[in-house]
Amino acid sequence: MTRTQKPSILLTGFAPFGGEQINPSWQAVSQLEGEHISGFIVHTKELPCEFGASLKELHLAIDKYAPQLVLCIGQAGGRADISLERVAININDARIADNAGKQPIDTPVIAGGPAAYFTNLPIKRILLALQQAEIPAAISNTAGTYVCNHVMYGLMHLINQHDTHVKGGFIHIPYLPSQAVNHQGAASMNLETVTNALKVIMTCAIQDKQDIKVAAGTTH
Numbered sequence: 465m466t467r468t469q470k471p472s473i474l475l476t477g478f479a480p481f482g483g484e485q486i487n488p489s490w491q492a493v494s495q496l497e498g499e500h501i502s503g504f505i506v507h508t509k510e511l512p513c514e515f516g517a518s519l520k521e522l523h524l525a526i527d528k529y530a531p532q533l534v535l536c537i538g539q540a541g542g543r544a545d546i547s548l549e550r551v552a553i554n555i556n557d558a559r560i561a562d563n564a565g566k567q568p569i570d571t572p573v574i575a576g577g578p579a580a581y582f583t584n585l586p587i588k589r590i591l592l593a594l595q596q597a598e599i600p601a602a603i604s605n606t607a608g609t610y611v612c613n614h615v616m617y618g619l620m621h622l623i624n625q626h627d628t629h630v631k632g633g634f635i636h637i638p639y640l641p642s643q644a645v646n647h648q649g650a651a652s653m654n655l656e657t658v659t660n661a662l663k664v665i666m667t668c669a670i671q672d673k674q675d676i677k678v679a680a681g682t683t684h
């Protein structure tokens with residue numbers, strides 16, 4: 465295992481999927497390669513939009529960089545906010561085939577694993593920081609049942625099994641305007657706002673402060 469000297473952050477984005485030409489997650493993440501955030505260096509990695517392979521690539525990147533913070537980013541087409549995912553569930557239920565043609569239905573991400581894991585990011589603190597920066601954001605209580613939930617569950621499983629000091633979580637982001645023009649009525653967020661949001665999130669997450677209690681739940 466190669467250990468880098470400087471404390472580091474691993475940011476991941478995804479390859480395009482579902483007929484899109486781009487994935488805004490990788491568009492935003494790739495802008496941040498080599499960035500310094502409060503003494504931490506940012507490493508980036510594009511993950512394939514594939515069950516199994518995405519988690520293998522994530523594990524390799526974690527092994528390579530030994531980051532203190534792992535933030536995985538994915539596209540949630542149609543959502544209007546930066547979505548701070550609270551929970552990952554132990555299920556793969558693919559509405560469409562992944563980029564390798566696989567479509568698992570009702571299989572576990574990790575056989576024998578717990579039903580769910582919570583992120584260990586201070587998501588309420590992050591929510592307030594984003595709102596202060598005038599970036600629309602929300603807590604999300606589902607990362608879906610596709611490749612993003614798969615990756616978040618695998619990440620939190622790894623952290624819970626091996627090293628609880630590593631912070632990890634998943635962020636869903638809206639379409640970019642260039643995608644939304646092909647999905648009439650769908651919300652979008654520009655690339656600069658998304659990359660700024662990721663900087664705010666990283667800055668807040670590495671402060672290692674306890675989360676705060678503010679209501680940000682839903683009634684449905």
Ligand code: PCA
Pocket residue numbers: 478481487489513537538539540607608609610611612613
């Ligand atoms: N979004 C998909 C998978 C890759 C991505 O960017 C999801 O939400 O599961």
